[in-house]
Amino acid sequence: MFNRLKEDIACVFDRDPAAQTAFEVMTTYPGFHAILIHRLSHFFWLAEFRWLARFIAHIGRWLTGIEIHPGAIIGRRFFIDHGMGVVIGETAVIGDDCTLYHGVTLGGTSWDKGKRHPTLHNGVVIGAGAKVLGPIDIGENARIGSNSVVLKPVPPGATAVGIPAHIVDPNSKSATAERDKIAYKMGFHAYGATTDVADPIAYAINHMLDHIQAMDKQIETLQKALNDAGIHYKESSIPKLNGCEIEDE
Numbered sequence: 282m283f284n285r286l287k288e289d290i291a292c293v294f295d296r297d298p299a300a301q302t303a304f305e306v307m308t309t310y311p312g313f314h315a316i317l318i319h320r321l322s323h324f325f326w327l328a329e330f331r332w333l334a335r336f337i338a339h340i341g342r343w344l345t346g347i348e349i350h351p352g353a354i355i356g357r358r359f360f361i362d363h364g365m366g367v368v369i370g371e372t373a374v375i376g377d378d379c380t381l382y383h384g385v386t387l388g389g390t391s392w393d394k395g396k397r398h399p400t401l402h403n404g405v406v407i408g409a410g411a412k413v414l415g416p417i418d419i420g421e422n423a424r425i426g427s428n429s430v431v432l433k434p435v436p437p438g439a440t441a442v443g444i445p446a447h448i449v450d451p452n453s454k455s456a457t458a459e460r461d462k463i464a465y466k467m468g469f470h471a472y473g474a475t476t477d478v479a480d481p482i483a484y485a486i487n488h489m490l491d492h493i494q495a496m497d498k499q500i501e502t503l504q505k506a507l508n509d510a511g512i513h514y515k516e517s518s519i520p521k522l523n524g525c526e527i528e529d530e
Contacts, residue, residue: 285357289316292358296380311345312361318344322351353387356403363409370398372416377403382427384410390432391415402437 293306293313300306306313318341326334334351342348346365349355353369356377361367363383369375372395373387385407389397396416401407405419408427413419420437429446440449507513 288358289313292360292378296360297362311347312364315341315345315347315349315361315364315367316355316359319349319351319353319355322349323353323355326351353398372396373398374400376401376405376421379404380406382407382409382411386412386414388412388414389416399431 290303290306290313293310294300300310318337322334322337322341324334325331325337331351338349338351347361347367349367349369350371350373352371353373353375355369355375356379358378359375360380361382362380366384367381368386368388370387370389372389375387379401387399387401391397399413399415399417399419401413401419402421402423404422405425406423407413407419407425408429410428411425411431412429413425413431415432417431417434419425419431419435420439422438423435424440425431425435425446426440426442428444429442430444431441431446433446435441435446435448441447442449
């Protein structure tokens with residue numbers, strides 16, 4: 282028991298640079314308190330003292346703002362950062378070395394008895410406000426982006442973002458210098474996001490820029506074909522976007 286306590290304190294220092302001392306962690310970290318209270322409520326849950334287990338969990342929710350059902354199974358070195366608004370359902374299973382941020386829900390999508398909450402394998406990190414719903418598996422060392430809604434399994438080592446969440450390909454480097462040039466001339470750069478950022482809005486805008494680039498090339502080809510056929514093509518000015526005219530340098 283004492284070794285588990287030391288592990289819980291050490292994992293806070295590993296994952297929160299704001300932590301100063303062990304005394305501070307033990308007295309002011311609601312995520313740490315929530316884990317201790319859950320271990321007690323889970324003990325009584327397994328011992329078939331269900332009302333007492335629920336009452337202890339209820340007190341823990343009142344004290345910490347973190348709601349963990351006493352039936353949930355939680356592994357070692359589990360860290361909840363900030364914690365307010367975290368909800369973990371009855372049949373949720375959480376492996377070792379997992380991290381949750383505030384506002385995370387591990388919820389169910391059915392009122393049926395049986396397994397209805399997610400299973401998180403070792404090393405999973407779930408960002409603030411994310412919802413992981415249903416009896417799905419989140420693979421080892423997977424990452425869930427903030428405010429994502431995950432309804433399908435996530436493979437090990439993958440990153441899922443968006444609503445509904447989709448898997449981000451870490452090797453995707455589809456943005457080109459031409460796309461960046463067009464974006465710059467239009468007065469923005471995909472909401473300040475680069476191709477390395479898992480942002481579904483930036484993803485959509487980048488593909489719109491690719492489409493604009495393809496259309497420009499097609500118009501160029503058509504203009505050349507008309508000129509070659511002896512049909513004079515009169516160029517018209519391109520309207521300004523955000524006070525910046527798009528024209529070749």
